[in-house]
Amino acid sequence: MTGHTRKHKVAVVGSGNWGSTIAKIIAENTNEHPDLFDKEVRMWVFDEDIEIPESSKHHSKLGGQKRKLTEVINQVHENVKYLPDIALPDNVMADPDLKSTVKDATLLVFNLPHQFIGKTLDGIAGHILPYARAISCIKGVDVSDGTVTLHSELIMERLGIYCGALSGANIAPEVAAEKFCETTIGYDVPPMDLKQQDDSAEANLIKIDEQRQCKAKPTHVRLTPVPPELPHVGAELLETLFARPYFHVHHVRDVAGVALGGALKNIIALASGFVAGKGWGENAKAAIMRVGVLEMVKFGRTWFPKSVEERTFTEESAGMADLVSSCNAGRNYRSACHAVEQGVSVKEIEEKELNGQKLQGTSTAYDIYEFLEKQGKLKEFPLFVAVHDILEGTAKVEDLPALIGGRKKIEG
């Protein structure tokens, strides 16, 4: 990490509660490591007019005014709409212009709801440094046409830059309040960044899907190496950028496992909510989590056999820890629990309690079911299938124990 003459410049694309929290963490670290990073962290904000409540603690400055969210963030150093009451370091700069946010960035951190990623990448493509590197904090995976695509892969394909993933047991308001937690960064340094002087065409090609069992043909992406005057982008640099005393970072090379864990756990959290809603208690929730881990492991082993490591699911924050916190307290868990308690469908809870917002878990459950059906593997993932069937109304929560296995038939 020595010998560089330039510094990295970081941009955060997205400014919800998790995006703002990650911007806060990064800005704390760029402040502490001026040798490696430009201090300023630019954060792209989808701008909107907001009215500052009279009761705001910023009342004396802004109370009762109608202002642009970006202006307010830059003036009071707080995302008053999406992360209220949390002070952001003053080196976080909100920027309403996507292109200006990313144009000089050597490190791009994507942290926005997955439904906006396509349009956002359209706005960025062609306007970034060709040797930038990226981290995706976007939960979920894209499942369509019998293929699972990670958001990191989507970013690589669309922008032509290498992208890793960050995920873990990271309920945003707790992290923002600097309560202790851990996260996992999946980043497999691309070959051209390991031999910095070799920029032959061959060395710069990366086959995104060569290890995928479920994609018709691998996608080739030509990457530009990170220039030697910039600090090497690897585990150490990423740890320096993301780790805080209250936010422990573990690095793994398994990007797919990190992304899959963050997606599949939402299906399992629904099942945990179902049994909690029945009042079945802690044993039952723990059983659901255990069976869930097994299906995550099997999913990875079946469709990502060369890239996924089982221990990402069983031993990393992006795996079992994220699963545990989601199955104990996440939004999918709570909504499923309420649905069963009130004797209504999860759909009704989405309409009633979430203003029609869709839960991540329900769409993932349907997507994964469709994928498993196309792959002819429904029988091998009884928990994922049971959650889908309960959502569909073709199975009942009471059936869950029998559906997820239990005793084999014993011949006397």
Added chain:
Amino acid sequence: MTGHTRKHKVAVVGSGNWGSTIAKIIAENTNEHPDLFDKEVRMWVFDEDIEIPESSKHHSKLGGQKRKLTEVINQVHENVKYLPDIALPDNVMADPDLKSTVKDATLLVFNLPHQFIGKTLDGIAGHILPYARAISCIKGVDVSDGTVTLHSELIMERLGIYCGALSGANIAPEVAAEKFCETTIGYDVPPMDLKQQDDSAEANLIKIDEQRQCKAKPTHVRLTPVPPELPHVGAELLETLFARPYFHVHHVRDVAGVALGGALKNIIALASGFVAGKGWGENAKAAIMRVGVLEMVKFGRTWFPKSVEERTFTEESAGMADLVSSCNAGRNYRSACHAVEQGVSVKEIEEKELNGQKLQGTSTAYDIYEFLEKQGKLKEFPLFVAVHDILEGTAKVEDLPALIGGRKKIEG
């Protein structure tokens, strides 16, 4: 499992809430499988005089009377003292006499507090069938003189019979109420039971500790094979004996992993309570569980390298699921949480809220600390050590994140 001319007879040694629950499960299954098992399940009860409250639902029969607990259990088919309001099958027979309980049993199930195991084995030794087989449901391990001994090993040594282990996310009242859960049975069929006709002296020897790294010399036990007229004692028979629609059983050969999981999780549950008491939320609890799993895995790998399988900790009910339920709701968790909330020591909580009863987790934390110290391995188990130090008052809960790791020092 065919060709047998005799049936197994089961005795349960112990009758607390977990012992009575296991007796209930077993009696349900001996009822359903009269081809394999004698219907009657004898349960040893440490007898005591009890007074039936006037308000008891058994009032018309027994209210206000002073009676022997065993008599009451056999009359009303309920352990009114330790598992009230749960109907026991009428083929559970409470027996105050230890020797009479075990004398005809071909299958012994030990389920009593660990502090009573030594004296109980004294009362049994020499009074059982030499070819009986046993399952230990006793949580914890015995740590002394720099050695870790499993209760199953203690039973093998003292009684000269093979013993496996049963453990899982099994909070007793929930299981007794037939709420769904899972458990793990560790049972490694001894060689002499696999080749039933070979009863040479050599084939019947079992070296209990040949795979142990921390015991001075292995203990040899001479076992008597299960006679061929009895059904073979293996995974299928044990599943038939323990599995219920609400109690799923998974069999593994790794007895040590099953026993260690049930012991070590109590240390981790204290840590989970500490961070919960601070109000650090779900992310922090999940982080503690994750680090806890890693230390369980390392403990098994270090001292039981040939017998323990890592996936017992990461994928079985006796591992991660038991850990999760204990870290969410177990007694060690709750007491540690109360201690931190009230700003007092765990010891004070033991005295105040548990009538001076000792928590399993505190004694295990001290035992394991002493063991690690003797083995010169304190530095490799930072979470176990931190819990000990917090109990001792030499570390604070606030130190926990730094103590269990986090960021390595980065050279700029």
